[in-house]
Amino acid sequence: MIIWERKILRNIYGPVYNDNLGIYEKRHNEKLYNLADLLKNVLIRKINKKRPLGRPRTRWKDTVEKDMRLIDEDATLDWTLNREKWRGLLVAAQVLNGPLSC
Numbered sequence: 001m002i003i004w005e006r007k008i009l010r011n012i013y014g015p016v017y018n019d020n021l022g023i024y025e026k027r028h029n030e031k032l033y034n035l036a037d038l039l040k041n042v043l044i045r046k047i048n049k050k051r052p053l054g055r056p057r058t059r060w061k062d063t064v065e066k067d068m069r070l071i072d073e074d075a076t077l078d079w080t081l082n083r084e085k086w087r088g089l090l091v092a093a094q095v096l097n098g099p100l101s102c
Helices: 003-013 029-044 060-071 077-081 083-097
Strands: 016-018 023-025
Touching (some): 003 029
């Protein structure tokens, strides 16, 4: 590492507190090399995971919430716990979207 880089890294990462002596000390070269390697890994290395292309997949839950909002503005997913309200929403959704074909 060049002297210039070490000076910059010491300035960025700052001093280390020594508990035994109760004072701040500047970082030694070995610690700076470790921090610089970590920084290079983050910036340079390629991440192995791939992001799927296109728009995100539509979740079933999002579709149900959208249909519930179309039927009733005050509808929430808490209505799924009440059988009577849920049954009414299902009937209204079938009218809205058409019955499911078997």
